[in-house]
Each structure stands twice: as structure tokens, then as C-alpha cells.
Amino acid sequence: MRLDVVTIFPEYLEPLNVSLVGKARARGRLDVRVHDLRAWTHDRHNTVDDTPYGGGPGMVMKPEPWGEALDSIMASGEAEGLVKPTLIVPTPSGRPFTQALAVELAERPWLVFAPARYEGIDRRVIEEYGERLEVHEVSIGDYVLAGGEAAVLVITEAVARLLPGVLGNAESHRDDSFAPGTMADLLEGPVYTKPPEWRGRSIPEVLISGHHGRVARWRRDEAFRRTSENRPDLIERCDPATLDKHDRAL
Numbered sequence: 001m002r003l004d005v006v007t008i009f010p011e012y013l014e015p016l017n018v019s020l021v022g023k024a025r026a027r028g029r030l031d032v033r034v035h036d037l038r039a040w041t042h043d044r045h046n047t048v049d050d051t052p053y054g055g056g057p058g059m060v061m062k063p064e065p066w067g068e069a070l071d072s073i074m075a076s077g078e079a080e081g082l083v084k085p086t087l088i089v090p091t092p093s094g095r096p097f098t099q100a101l102a103v104e105l106a107e108r109p110w111l112v113f114a115p116a117r118y119e120g121i122d123r124r125v126i127e128e129y130g131e132r133l134e135v136h137e138v139s140i141g142d143y144v145l146a147g148g149e150a151a152v153l154v155i156t157e158a159v160a161r162l163l164p165g166v167l168g169n170a171e172s173h174r175d176d177s178f179a180p181g182t183m184a185d186l187l188e189g190p191v192y193t194k195p196p197e198w199r200g201r202s203i204p205e206v207l208i209s210g211h212h213g214r215v216a217r218w219r220r221d222e223a224f225r226r227t228s229e230n231r232p233d234l235i236e237r238c239d240p241a242t243l244d245k246h247d248r249a250l
């Protein structure tokens with residue numbers, strides 16, 4: 001998968017060199033290219049923002065540098081045989097980023113991220129590329145960050161760990177919170193490792209019973225309990241067909 005990020009703070013994306021994403025790059029599973037938006041400005045001050053039409057506080061990112069940057073990145077990908085990227089625009093006013101969207105994005109060969117600063121990017125940029133590409137305006141939560149770079153890190157990590165050959169154990173995202181299948185709509189329950197006793201606290205007996213059926217049932221019950229406590233909205237929204245008799249009794 002190729003990933004391009006256009007930003008006015010390229011150094012903010014350095015974490016893409018470490019841990020899982022860094023390893024995915026080293027293994028050739030991810031080709032990450034970070035671009036400085038100011039490279040597509042033509043004035044002495046490398047201006048990327050201007051005052052908002054209609055007045056009000058803050059500045060808005062100008063459309064010209066974004067247009068030139070995105071055209072140039074698209075041309076470079078096409079020269080390498082890629083067809084069209086999927087454009088991701090992080091914004092608090094976008095659709096919530098979910099595991100389902102991460103799964104969808106993990107199937108795309110090429111993602112381009114347009115993280116903004118200030119009050120965001122001139123709307124015409126999103127309209128223009130919305131007519132040419134698949135565009136997702138995505139929010140990573142109901143709060144406002146100073147810029148979209150942290151959102152790019154979040155989305156990239158969620159997507160990269162789904163790519164084949166990236167996680168050491170391909171099974172490890174099968175039981176994650178929100179994973180399709182047995183965990184659909186549920187959060188993962190608690191996890192334990194050695195030693196079996198720590199500061200007088202033991203692990204649940206069932207986990208050393210060697211009985212796979214009982215362990216699976218316990219995990220499902222704990223997931224259900226934790227979801228009910230922390231995210232009752234998920235239980236209310238979930239498809240009743242995904243709940244079994246035991247869940248309903250809890």
C-alpha cells in the first residue's frame with residue numbers, strides 16, 4: 001500500500017518510522033511519503049493560509065497549494081502505475097472513524113491524507129477532488145485537535161495493522177474490540193499474563209482450565225459486560241441477531 005501525507009509539519013509524522021508502521025515500511029508492505037505543503041507555494045513567505053470569507057476568527061488554508069500538491073502526487077502515482085488514490089481528509093466535522101472504515105481502507109492500494117491546520121481547508125478543494133476521487137472526511141472523535149496530523153497517525157496505525165504480513169500473528173486482530181465475527185459490536189474484555197498471582201491477585205481460574213469452550217464463553221461474557229458498562233450505546237445499536245441466549249441473560 002502507498003501512503004502520501006501532505007502537511008505543513010512533516011516532522012509530526014516521524015512516528016511513522018517506528019513500531020508496527022515502521023516495520024511495515026521496512027518490510028515493504030507500506031510505502032509512506034510525507035510532503036511539505038509549503039513546497040507548492042510560490043511566495044516569499046510560503047503562505048498556506050488566509051483570512052476567512054465572511055469574517056470570523058482564525059485562518060483558512062488556501063486552495064492553490066493543496067490543489068498543486070494533490071495534482072502532483074496523483075501524477076507521481078500514476079507514473080508508477082497506480083490508478084487513483086483514496087483521499088482522506090481528517091476533520092472534526094467528518095464521519096466517525098471506525099474499525100469498519102479501517103477494514104475498508106486497508107483494501108485500497110493508495111491513500112492520500114490531507115491533514116489541515118487553522119480552521120481547515122477551503123471547501124472547494126474537497127468539492128474538486130470529491131468529483132475526481134473517493135474522498136472520506138473523517139473524524140477521530142468528538143473533540144477538536146490543533147491539526148490533522150495526529151489523526152493521520154491514528155488512522156494509519158489502525159489500517160496498517162490490518163495489512164497482510166504486518167502483525168506478527170495474523171490472528172491477533174481477530175478478537176479485537178469491534179472485530180467482525182464473534183466480537184462484532186463488542187469491546188474486548190480483560191486480558192492477563194504470567195505470573196498467575198501478583199500482589200495477592202489471581203487470574204480467573206477458567207483461563208487455566210484448558211477448556212476452550214469455557215474460555216470462549218468467559219471471554220464473550222466479559223466482553224459483553226465491559227461493553228454494557230463502558231459503551232451501552234454499542235449494545236443498544238447492535239444487531240440482536242449477533243447476541244446469543246447467554247448474552248441476553250447477563
Ligand code: SAM
Binds near residue numbers: 114115
Ligand atoms: N474549525 C474546525 C471545526 O470546528 O470543525 C476545527 C479545525 S481544527 C483546529 C484544525 C484541523 O485539525 C482540522 O481541520 C482537522 O484537520 C484536524 N482535526 C481537529 N480535530 C479533529 C478530529 N476530531 N478528527 C480529525 N481531525 C481533526
